[in-house]
Amino acid sequence: QVYLVESGGGLVKPGGSLRLSCAASGFSFSDYYMTWIRQAPGKGLEWISYISRNGDTIYYAGSVRGRFTVSRDNARNSLYLQMNSLRVEDTAMYYCARDEVVTAGDAFDIWGQGTMVTVSS
Amino acid sequence: DIQMTQSPSSLSASVGDSVTITCRASQSVNTRYLNWYQQKPGKAPKLLIYATGSLQSGVPSRFSGGGSGTDFTLTISSLQPDDFATYHCQQSYSHPPTFGGGTKVEIK
Numbered sequence: 067q068v069y070l071v072e073s074g075g076g077l078v079k080p081g082g083s084l085r086l087s088c089a090a091s092g093f094s095f096s097d098y099y100m101t102w103i104r105q106a107p108g109k110g111l112e113w114i115s116y117i118s119r120n121g122d123t124i125y126y127a128g129s130v131r132g133r134f135t136v137s138r139d140n141a142r143n144s145l146y147l148q149m150n151s152l153r154v155e156d157t158a159m160y161y162c163a164r165d166e167v168v169t170a171g172d173a174f175d176i177w178g179q180g181t182m183v184t185v186s187s
Numbered sequence: 188d189i190q191m192t193q194s195p196s197s198l199s200a201s202v203g204d205s206v207t208i209t210c211r212a213s214q215s216v217n218t219r220y221l222n223w224y225q226q227k228p229g230k231a232p233k234l235l236i237y238a239t240g241s242l243q244s245g246v247p248s249r250f251s252g253g254g255s256g257t258d259f260t261l262t263i264s265s266l267q268p269d270d271f272a273t274y275h276c277q278q279s280y281s282h283p284p285t286f287g288g289g290t291k292v293e294i295k
Contacts, residue, residue: 101284110275110286110287110288110289111224111232111275111277111286111289112286113283113284113285113286116284125282125283127283161231161232166237170222170234170237170238170241170243171219171220171222171237171238171279172220172279172284173222173234173237173238173243173277173279174222174224174232174234174277175234175237175243176234177231177232177233178231179230179231180231
């Protein structure tokens with residue numbers, strides 16, 4: 067079975083930091099691009115970051131660029147999102163997702179269950 | 188950024204009905220890069236259709252997708268109780284990937 071399991075969410079004050087983790091199992095993690103996507107309460111989905119197989123190519127949404135840093139450890143089958151200078155508007159459920167570039171034309175074919183980040187004073 | 192606009196934002200339908208959701212892109216999207224997801228309350232989205240019309244493994248054949256250019260559709264023929272959910276379109280043709288606002292399919 068293919069799984070992604072996020073952790074690390076929680077309540078943080080504006081300006082604070084959090085580090086999210088995403089543990090992968092059941093597939094060859096190093097063969098896949100990976101993505102972070104978030105969903106604010108009652109809102110739609112927002113792509114926020116992407117990292118290539120070996121981590122040499124990284125993209126960010128404008129809303130998080132300069133504040134968030136994505137990384138991966140292929141030896142540990144893990145994806146990370148370091149979130150600094152958090153704002154109230156970063157409050158959302160954060161999902162990691164597998165990016166199936168080859169066969170599914172860049173569709174997000176496997177998702178974790180999500181981890182909630184709440185930014186509030 | 189390519190803006191994806193879904194319509195309607197919500198709809199009510201009965202079991203057995205056929206429903207069609209529309210997704211309009213602000214500029215042309217290659218059909219290989221248009222995807223649909225299903226999301227149930229409190230759950231992560233699930234890939235339903237990729238490349239406009241290809242069903243993800245395990246997805247029932249009552250789901251179908253079509254379209255080209257800027258206009259795409261998701262059709263559910265003969266709605267089943269398990270299909271009541273929110274559906275999102277998404278393009279990966281142009282960076283950054285963007286999603287539509289979602290269409291909630293509710294029971295009438």
